[in-house]
Structure formats: structure tokens, C-alpha cells
Amino acid sequence: MSLFDARKRDGNARIGNLKLSDEESISTPAVIDAESVFPSLEERGFTNLPPSASKAEFGKYFVAGEEPTAVHPQSESVEGSVLLFSNWNTVISDARRHAEYMEKLLAVCPPDAARYAPACGLPSNVASLIYLGFDLFDYTAVDLAAVQKKFCTPEGEFDASYMEKGICDCPGCKAGDLKLHNRLALEKEIALARVWIEQGQLREFMEMRCRLHAEQVSLLRHVDRRPGFAVNLPVVRSSRFLANSSESMTRAEIAFFEDRVINRFVPGRTDVCVLLPCAARKPYSLSRSHQLFSRVVDSRAHEVIVTSPLGVVPRELELIYPAGHYDVPVTGYWDKEESAILVEYLTAYLTKHRYDRVICHLEGGAKEVAKTAAQAAGVELEFTCNDDKPLSPDSLRALNNALRESRKRRTDPIRGTLLWQFGELVDTKGWLTKGRYPNQKIYEKKTQIFSIDPETGLLRPTHEGWKYINGYRVWISDGFVPQGDILAPGIADCDPQIREGDEVFVGGEGYQATGKTTMGADEMLRANRGIAVRVRKTNRK
């Protein structure tokens, strides 16, 4: 019996460890020689059932086998450590079906099982397969390509003569061995995808890699429309968010961030809000323009940044992924689809959070978005940037004048972040923030209660800090005494809203710890292997 556990996740993609025996392990994603690794596969003759087979045929003819366990789009419960996505090679050219099947199967497959896509992997598609959640591949497709005299590269399959064009210098090319080249090209592409998982940027890589293959672009778009694929996304990341294509707009990370801005976050004041443009530098407040804005606003309004592709970023949340991490090609043009998405976010924000006054200190596309959203939300805007130059003396003067009668009140990022991160409205009066932004610690009197993770923008509660938070608990099974990190099988229960990367409080019989999750609630409860929480501090009672 082999065992699989994921060591690092990036959405549905994983770097994992497949333990085949006491002696042999494979680090995934990887290419395997399936029949030598799983000899029982040789006994699966005459078991074919195409993925499009009906429920009735499935009931009659489906053979799951032992290891790897075959899965079928009709599968409703799946067990096993290695899952064989039978005949997946016939699915991958149909993006709509591929996304539909995969969404369904990700929900029923055990999280601690490796997913094997037979005869699918090519250098040109394996990144998208890994992105979708596959861990294991084989050489069948590249070997077939070699037999068909096709030269495989990440950009596609070309005539074998392309071997002579100097685009590759692998040992296969040196030896004129097409099969070897194709195999090496597949292995290299898997290694490259792995690098992007490590960086937490497989999405960015996928947004690039898909471009020469319509069905991969289509897949990306279908995946973005199916909520099941977003279940395993981390709550935040520390990596940059590269918004370099129109599909960046539909990343689930953005909807997730904005959902909390709209539905969890509550502004600390509702008298006056000023809508500000974004800055290339992140967090915004370190940029020259925002230092100017903040000097002029001088705590007399709630600062809210309107930006693409995020939509709305209240000043308090500017450090949180992806607000503090995104990078976008600037041309000064906001396209209509982009604008429509942003209008939706801003409309929802202004509808949910009613301010007495909303000052619009924006220009260009952002100003248009604000106008449309304000109208939709039934809000009247006051304009302070009438020369389309938010930094001009005139504009800054107008902004200053607009706030003349407004009272000063400091924006509290801790309060805002507690709302966004934990959905917890806490009275922070008397709390003290020390340290140089964004490396800060929060104290209540002399007791440290939080620190800020400057890489993600989240708050890290101390044991004392957890007193202010109700949810985000992980409960250890009775009689289980964790040594170091918390393993999934030791978890009895947890808050279902927990995501990978969340700060959690771990409790159990005579045990308390603070830590950060490495998997989401669903996986914690279903997985039998793997670290679930990296413990920061333990409090043994």
C-alpha cells in the first residue's frame, strides 16, 4: 500500500510525497512508469469505460480496482491513496467537460490521495494539468508523439525537424533521440511547474502557459467560473500577484478578498469617505503619492482605494494579500470588462457601507468606475480631482477644502484586519502598536496580543490575543498529545471556515497552541496524513 501526503499546496496543485514502500518515495508532481509502480494495473484488461459513460453503464461496468483506484466522472465516493483518472486523455481536449468532471471529482476524492492522469502529460499541457490538481503522469503521450515524429516543447508539438532549429540543447537533441528529448521536455516542464508551486504563483505561470492553446485558455476560464476549484485556495499568500492578463481579473483570490471587504469589514467611521487612486508601490502608504494624500486627508476621512484588478481596498486592509502584492501593467486604459467587474465590487461596497459623504479623488478609468458604482448604489459623489491629476496642487487643495469641517479620527488597521481576517468586531481602544510599519506588534497595556505578518498582512494572535477571537479553532482528538506540529489525523474538529494560511488556535485536553494552517478545514477533517497546523507557540496546561 502506498501513501500520499501533500507537502505544499497552491490551490488544487500540490507538491507531495508518494511513499511507495519503506524504501521508495516519489516527490510529486512526477512522471511514473505506472505499470511497474503499480503492477496490479496489468489486471485491468477489458475494463474500459469512457468518461462519458452514463450512470447506468457506470453501475454495471465500472471497475475501481485496488491500487491505483480508478475514478470516473460518475464516481460518488472514492477511496485510496493513488487515484487513476481513467481515460483522462480523452477528456483534456474538451475544456468544458474537463472542468465539470474535475470540479465534481475534486470534491469526492480524498485529499491525501495522489491523482494520476494517464497518457495525458505533454510539455505543452502538463502545467495546466498540475494547476487543475494532477500529481502523477506517465511518458505515454510524449512517447506516442515521438513515434509520430513530433517534437514536444512547452509551446506545442512540432515537426521532428524542429530538433535542428537550435531551440533545445538537451541530451536527447544532442543525440538526435526524439523520444529522449520528449521525455526530458516533459520532466523539465513538470520541474518548472513545481517551482511555480513553491513560489505560490502557479496561477501566474498557467496564465502564461495557456496562451498558445485555445482549450487551455478555455479551461482557465471555465475553472474560474466553477466555485469548487476555489475551495482549496489559501486565505492569503506572501507571493506577488501578477495581474498580467484579462483572466487575472477573474481569479478567485480577488472575489474572496472583496467578499470580505464587503461582508466582513466594517468601516470605523461613516461620516466621510475619500476614494483614492492606487499606487504601483505596495503597500500603497509607502508610496510618495499616498504619503501626500494621507498628509492632506490628515485622518479627516476614511481612505478607500479604488484599483484594478482588486476593486476596493480600505486603507486598513492595504497590507493584506492580494492588496499588498499585486502588480499590473499600466497603460492608463481600463477596459470595459475590467471596469464592469470593478463597478460591481464598488457598488456592493458603497451599498453595504453607507457613508454620509463620499469624496471622489480619482481620475480616468477609476473615476468612471466610481461614477457608475455611485449611481448604482444611490450615492452622490463629491469630486475633488477636476484636472485628472490627483497630485496636482489644485486637486490636493480641493481635497483639503472638502475635508475642512471633518473631524480627525485615526484609521485603525488592527480593527479592520480583525474584521477581515476573523470576522470579529473588537473594541481596540487603548491598544498600542509598536514597531516600524509594517513590522508591528500590538499590545494591550504591557501584554503583546498580536503581531502583523508583513508578508501577508494577517494578524498573528498570541495566546492572549485569542481571547478576542471566537472562531478559527482547531480541536485535537482526546488522548492525542501533539509533539510539534499538528497532524491531520489528530484533529477531531475545526471551524469549517478555516483555510490554508489561516491563523488558528489549537485546543485539546491539556493542550493549547497558536499556529498557522497548511491546509483548509475540509482537508484537515478528511485527510489521514500530513501536517495540518504549523505550531508557533504551545501552552501546556
Next chain:
Amino acid sequence: MSLFDARKRDGNARIGNLKLSDEESISTPAVIDAESVFPSLEERGFTNLPPSASKAEFGKYFVAGEEPTAVHPQSESVEGSVLLFSNWNTVISDARRHAEYMEKLLAVCPPDAARYAPACGLPSNVASLIYLGFDLFDYTAVDLAAVQKKFCTPEGEFDASYMEKGICDCPGCKAGDLKLHNRLALEKEIALARVWIEQGQLREFMEMRCRLHAEQVSLLRHVDRRPGFAVNLPVVRSSRFLANSSESMTRAEIAFFEDRVINRFVPGRTDVCVLLPCAARKPYSLSRSHQLFSRVVDSRAHEVIVTSPLGVVPRELELIYPAGHYDVPVTGYWDKEESAILVEYLTAYLTKHRYDRVICHLEGGAKEVAKTAAQAAGVELEFTCNDDKPLSPDSLRALNNALRESRKRRTDPIRGTLLWQFGELVDTKGWLTKGRYPNQKIYEKKTQIFSIDPETGLLRPTHEGWKYINGYRVWISDGFVPQGDILAPGIADCDPQIREGDEVFVGGEGYQATGKTTMGADEMLRANRGIAVRVRKTNRK
């Protein structure tokens, strides 16, 4: 003195030949060791003038030198065979300036001069530089990266430790030689870009490669907004047009095609037009759905296809690039920016070409586009597809009914193509089309006058066919007797609207020929080297 000539073009990118001496030639794009190839470079000490220098500083301090000739954004006339884009390494991070400078310089640089971008080329950006029009690079940037312990790949520059991650197996990686790896990576990327030029799809490659670098995405967008970059585009191509990103919508090829659909093309009938959806198969009429449509319409209306990303394709022009060549990821969703662009084309079409009746046999995004465009054009639509299924019996019946009183009249692709290709309205009555679509020949009585190039959709006139066409002439200098193809220096004059790939008639003293251009009018007149017209048939008088 070295000599350069372009052998194959893809927009501003070229595969060229740089002849350094009688013995030595370099095939571009390529990496050169500039100072060994051009020893005079060593005498350029103390000549620095940054690209942002003003006209006045330029006048005072600019030194062009001999070979390579330095160019500067302030340059107004440039001569030489190799052009040194001095200090271009300081420009490339600023996409707006880069596009602005380059547009200006492409217009003043001799077309038969190699363009050298010093200290710029990295595996991650060289494709975009080639796309922009550069031919020569050096190892400076990759060698510097090696010194800085950076591992260069087409995806970006990473820590040197990435050499151990299995993503490359070049001789440099095998030997642990970072500098060698970086150099080989640059060479391979140049070789790969060259392959895409050969395929006529460098744009497609660029749309992919740019995705991990905001400034390259930005560059692509800026380039698309500057008309100067479109001057050298071919009239048509035989390659596929992959519309896999939102930037595909803004390709100059589309605007060019539509401009002629709107301003050159004239429908053969204006009583009734039917707007039809596109098909994945190209040309449309070979698809099952279009065979059905055409059977129902039965020559009783002018068939016009509404499609993304092209906009409007009259049936007569369905074979012409990119109408017969595009491939697009299908999700059923037309985004708002996309729709707005298509609405513009369709509005212009319906405004220019007034039909008595316009029947809309469309669904989904195309239907919405048609509605908006019709309203803008002041045209009333009749709807025949009310179940959003253009192929349903109900819809086809409605279409048939709508055309009940309409008279039959065959659509004439030859007439339409003559308009689109040559801007020539010709009476084609009595002409005969023979052969299996699209491999057809056109006869007037027994004389062949045209053949169709099934790869591009253009008409190839015979000597007799040219009698129907006024423009598209190339005039040979007196006393010049071409042997085989027509070289640029032998050309005295030509129709300024000629583009690469155009069918032309070559005339001169005692010489007549038909052929296809390999460069545009501007280059024909300015270049001193290179083949300008590939002659098909000569008629010596």
C-alpha cells in the same frame, strides 16, 4: 562595410542576413560579440547620451559613428547597415517610452539595416525585442546576470540555486556553469522566436511570452495603439491566427481586415442581409452548421457572419486572412470590451452598407452585439433565432420564412475579393469558376484570369486578369532587366498601398510580370537590398 537584408518578415520582426565580409555572414536574429564584429565601437568612449536627452543636447553631443551607426530617439535621418540603439537597456523597462521611441525610429531607419539593442537581451525579454524589430543582441545582460548569480530562463531571472531544480539540462547546467547556461538560454530563446517568425506567428508567441512581465504586457498594449507599428504588416498570412488573449482583439490585422470590409467591400445586393454566427471550422462554409444555413438561405440573402474577434465577415470574404484562419477559445461568454469592439465594427458596416432588411439569426453575445450595433446604425433587425439555437428546426424554419419573398441571387466571392484585395469593383458577369472550393480558378470564356490562393484567400491574377485591376503596380527602373525575382534596388516606383504578400503586376521597359511581394511599398522604395517581388510569370515583350 557590412550589408543587411531581410529574408523573411513578420511585422517588424525579420529573419535577415548580415553580411560582414565576403567570408562571413550572420543569420539574424542573433547574438553578436559587438566589439569584435565592429572594432570601431572601441572608439566611442565618452560619447554617452541617454535616450531621454533633449533635442538641444542631441544637437550638441550626439555621435553617430560609422559602423554601427548609433541612433537616438531624437534622430531624424539615419543611414547605415547596422544601427546601434544606444543605451536601449535603459529604455526597455519603460513600456510607454519604449513604444514611443521605437515607433519614431522604425519610420526613420533604413529598412535594410540591422537593428542592434545593446545589453538588452535576456531569455525573458528577447522575444518581445525581436517582435518590436530588433535583429542583433549581445551577451552583456546575461553575463551580468551570471555575475549577479541570477539564473536566466524565458520566464524570468531566478536565484542561481534554481539551476538545481531540474528545469534545465543544458551543457551549462550539467557543468554547473551559470554563465554558459545564461548564454545558451538566450540563444535558444532567439532560435525559438525565429521559429515563430518562420511560422508567421511571432505575435501569438509574444502574447504568450509577455505574461510574466508587466512591462511586456504593457508594451504589447502600447504597440497596438501606435499605428506606426502596423505599417509593415503583411496584407494576409497563411498561418493560423490564434486569438487566445484579450490582446488578440487589438491586433492590427483585425482592424486592417475590417477596414477593408467596411470601406472597400461593397455587398452585391442590398435588399436583404442575414447575420449568421461563426463556426469553429474555417472556412465557415465547410462546417456542418454553415452548410445548413446556406441550404436554408438558398441564395436569398447576403450572408454576413458576426464573430469574435473579427467583427464582420461577409460570406464572400470568409477565406481571406484572418477570417479563414482564426481560432478562439470558446466559453460562450463575450466580454464587455470584446463586445464593444465588435459593436464598433458592425455599426460601421451597417452604417456604410445600407440593406433594406437585416435579419438577425444570432444568439448570445453575437445577438447582443448585433442589437447594439443596429441601434447605433439606425437599422431595424428582424429576429429569426428566438430559442438561442440557430440550428434548431424552429430557428431554421423562421429563417426560411423570413426569406420567403426574397429573390435568389448567387453570392460572388470573386467580385467581393476583388473589392477587398484591390479596391476594384468589377463586373464579373459571364466569369466561370472551376475547381473544388477553395482550390479554384476563374475563367473568362476560355482564358484563365485568376486563381484563388486557398492558404490566404487572395486572388492571383494572370496577365489577363490584371486588365481588370488598376493599382498594385510595381515599376522597374529603365534599363534594368530582371532575372527571376525583382530586387528592391531595381524598383523605380510602386503603388504606395502595396503591402507584403500583395499580388502585384510588375512593369518595365519590355518587361511584364505577375508576382507576390515580400515587402511593402515603403521598403521597396527605400531598401537597397533584398527581394521585393517573387515573380510568378514573366511576359517578355
Next chain:
Amino acid sequence: MTDPRKPLASWKGQDRYFGEVLSSLTGIFLSGGCSWNRCRMCGYKNDRDTCSKDELIDHMKGQILWMQENYAPDEYQLGKIFTSGSVFDPNEVPLEVLDAFGEFFAGKPLIAESRSEYVTEDALSRLLKSLDKGQAHPLTVAIGLETTNDTIREKSIDKGNTFEDFIKAAETAHNAGVGVKAYLMMKPLFLTEKEAMEDMEKSIREVAPYADMISMNLCTIQGRTELEHYWQKGGFRPPYLWSAVKVLREADVPVACDPVGGGFKRGPHNCGTCDKEIVAAINEYSLTADKSVLDDVWEIPCACKKEWEFVLTNERSWNMPLTQ
């Protein structure tokens, strides 16, 4: 709407019959429809005349009349009748019609298709009565056995009968002095290229003792079938012509094969380059039983043979089809 008094199709050709090459007349007749009507690859499911028995008799006799009016008796030596079901199923083909068939082809040898369960002594003697004028091998019943493997036949075809049923029917036929032609099907659904090929090799070996003639059908994709549904979704590839050639070459008995749709994507095909030549060779071999024509095409140096070999070696139930 098709004219129920005209056969669905008819043509003249040549057929090998008990070792002799005869000119033949084939008729496909619209009948009451196959009583089973479930085979996954069968495209004739909708070809059924749903009317009263009397009307059916009238219609079918009309079709026979049409044949008589369009083909002169001296134009052909052998008759072949198909109803996309069973000629001997009295519900599908009323006995009056069976008689009329016998009368039409009286004095000539006739091949009639039927599912095994309808091959009864009564039915055979009824037809022979009008047909048999003392000619050699007056009647041969053609039975779609498809494969001798009952498991495959059930899953891949859903045929609803067994090899044992076939053997019984063959005995019944032979006892009545009626010949037996077995139809086998190469590569129905759910089989790898190799499984399909090996199944065919085994089926030929196993059916040979019971059949006077063997015909191998190469699976093609007909419209509006289950097979087409799977094929459209990438779940099926028709057999390679290489597989057919290999089976025919290595069979110990002569096997007829008409590669319908050969070289098209819905029919048995290789790469498109070598297909035409191979289809022609298979057709010639079917008539002549001369293996040298197969040996010749076997040696065609087409690049796709390597692909086919790769598919044979690497295609599995869980990664198939590897090619399209």
C-alpha cells in the same frame, strides 16, 4: 420519408461463396425492425416499418417487386438479403414475405441474415421450400456472432445472445442442409486495439469449426448510435487497417472483409496516406483469398505503422483510445 415499397438499398457486386466467386445482388430491405434493437453500434434502430402486419406484408412485397423490376435474373448468380434484423423473425419479416423472397431468388443460392434465435428448422424449411430448386448450397444463413467471447459480446455490443446460441443455430442450419456464414466484428466499444485484434484472432479460430464462411466487419461509426456518442467524446477509435490486415494474414481460414468506410475517420483507418491501398488489398483478398496481396500491403513503409505498433503495446483500458 422513405418509400416503404422500395428497398433501403441494393447493389450488384461479387462475392466469394463456398470457394467460388459469384456475381451477387444485395438488397437491404425495410422490415418490421429488429426485435432486439439494442446493439451499441447498430445504426438501423430507426429503420423499422411501424405499421400493421398486413401493411408490412404489402410494403415488403412491394420492395421485392421493385427488385424484380430493376434487376434481371441473369445479371447475378447469388442473392443476399438483409433486413437490419432477422430475415427469419416472423414478426419482423412475415412468412408471406419469406415465401416471396424464396420465390424471387428461386434456383439461386441465397444468403439471408438473422439473429441466431430465429434460425429454426421451421423457418429454414419454409424458405427452402420456395427457394430450393436443386441448386448447390441453396441457402446460407448469415449470423452476427460478432465475437466468440460472451463477456465482450455482452458489454461491448449488448447483443443479447451467446456463442452457444450460435453453435445451436449453426447445427440447426447444417441439419437442414443450410450453410452458415458467421459475421464477426473487429473492435466494438470498450476494447483496446490489441484486445480487439486478439479477440478477433481467437473468434476466427473458435468459430471456424461451425461456419462455412466467416466475414469480418471492421467497426464503423454510424449516425445516432451509442457508439457515435462515445466516439464524439473521444472514447472510441475505429480499428486500424493494419489490425485488419494482420488478422486476415494470420488466419488459418479464408475470412471475407469489406472495410466499409475504410480510410475515413468514422471507419477503419490508418493515417490517411496508406489507407486507400490497404482497403483495395483487403477487398481483393476477400474475393480471391490470395494472401499475397495482403503480404504486399503489409510491407508498405508508412510511418503510421509505428504508431499502430505503439498503440498495440501501450493502449490500456484506462488510457484509450491513444489515437483518433
Next chain:
Amino acid sequence: MTDPRKPLASWKGQDRYFGEVLSSLTGIFLSGGCSWNRCRMCGYKNDRDTCSKDELIDHMKGQILWMQENYAPDEYQLGKIFTSGSVFDPNEVPLEVLDAFGEFFAGKPLIAESRSEYVTEDALSRLLKSLDKGQAHPLTVAIGLETTNDTIREKSIDKGNTFEDFIKAAETAHNAGVGVKAYLMMKPLFLTEKEAMEDMEKSIREVAPYADMISMNLCTIQGRTELEHYWQKGGFRPPYLWSAVKVLREADVPVACDPVGGGFKRGPHNCGTCDKEIVAAINEYSLTADKSVLDDVWEIPCACKKEWEFVLTNERSWNMPLTQ
């Protein structure tokens, strides 16, 4: 608006003066403004008191008064005055003010900055009159020569005078018993790192015979200058600290250097890791002229030294700057 009766800046420090380390008081005074005012890297273009001559006298005397009120005479041994222009230009610094400077620093050695054309016998003797109380080296005039290469000075700085002008001014000074301090600038605009470094080496050699003290400025980017414009567009990189260390180590005469902005992106910098240590060493060397501190930092095994060597070898007029 700055207070015109308060110096722009002032501080106490230590300076090497004719081989001796003295405590010093430095004052930067708002004057009528530099008469040339064109140098490409100069950030003081807007520091000019545009008022009547009488007001200017009043303002500047006010600044001197402020200094007197804020620093006791026994707190420092050496005076240094700068006006971001020329102390000896009577339009910029009226003679009454010059007298006041002399009176303020009377009895102490004083360094006063001026462009070479204003270093005249008259101006020097006027200041000496009030200043010279018999102290050693009562006055040293600091002249911004920048480089001994006239071509570079013209293109890269637009300084408007020549090395010959400097030599003449130095002669004038020496004849008046006044010391000469030459300011050189490492890496003005338009020079590669190597060109800049070699220019500095040559300038030190060439100026040494005419100057009692040499000070090397490392080019920094000041706000609202032409230099800043080029720098913002990627056209300029301040010198590496490695270059400064190399020049100082290899110079045959002691050269002072205050690496203003050292380690910041707008000032001379290496990679950010080794900068602090090197800046400290340069400062120490400037005071002590002890090369061993430079030798120590020269051996710091920082990775950026390879980058600097690469830049020296590969940077050209047409591909610069290679780094930022």
C-alpha cells in the same frame, strides 16, 4: 519659506586641514545665488535670495549673527563657509558680508568656497583683512574644479570654466598666502564607471601640484536637477563605493572624501550589504589619511564586487549604465 536670517544648514565636525585634524564649524549660507547656476548636478539652483542688495546684506549678516548666537568660539578650531556658489562673488556675497565673515572667524583658519573666476587678489585680501590675526593658514579657498579634463567638465557638468582657470586662481591664492583646496567630482553625467574612475585618478594626479588639499565628491542625485531627470529615466547610476575606495587607495596624495548619501540609491552605493562599512572606512580615511582602513574594506568578500568589476570591464558609452 525659509527664514533668510538663518543659515540653510550648519553643523560641527572634524576636518583634516594642512595635515592636522581640527574640530570644525560648517555653515551653508543663503546668498544672492550662484552667478553661473548651470551645473547639471547642482541642486542649489533654487537656493537664492532674490532681493535688493541692502536686504541681502541684512539677511546674510543675520545668518552670521545666528551662527554667533548658536556656536561658542571655543567649540571649533576651523571655519568652513559655503554659499552654494562663490563666497568671493561680490554680487552673490556683498563685500560687507565678506567682512562680517572675516570678523566672525577672525583668528581661526577658514575655508571658503568659490568658483575660480572670483578668486582675485582683491577679494582674498579683503577677507584676509578682517580674518587674519596671524593664525597659520588663515584662509583656504575651496574651488570646484570637478575634473582636470576640460572636455568632460564641459559636457558632463557644464561648469563654464577650465583647468587653466583653476591653475590661475590657485596661483593668485598662493601668491596671497591663501591655501587652495580642490573639489573633484567622481562620476558626473555621461561617463561609464571606468571612465569616471580613470578621470578621477588622472585629475588627482594633475591637480596635486596646484592644490594644498584635495576633496573628492561622489556624485549624488539632488532633487530637481538635470541629473535627477536622467537618473529617473535610467540614464545614470551614482558611482560604486568600490570605485571610490580604489581611487583613494591608489592616490599618491591624501584625498578627503565625504560620501554624502552613501549606500542610498541616490548616492554612491554598492549592493546595500557592504555599503555601511565602506562609507565608515572612507570617512575615517578622510580624517586620518590612514590607508590601512581602506585596505581592510577592499577585502570585504561582498558578491557585488564581481558586479562592479563586470561593470568596469563591460560598460560602454552606448550601453550604460549597466546597473542601477
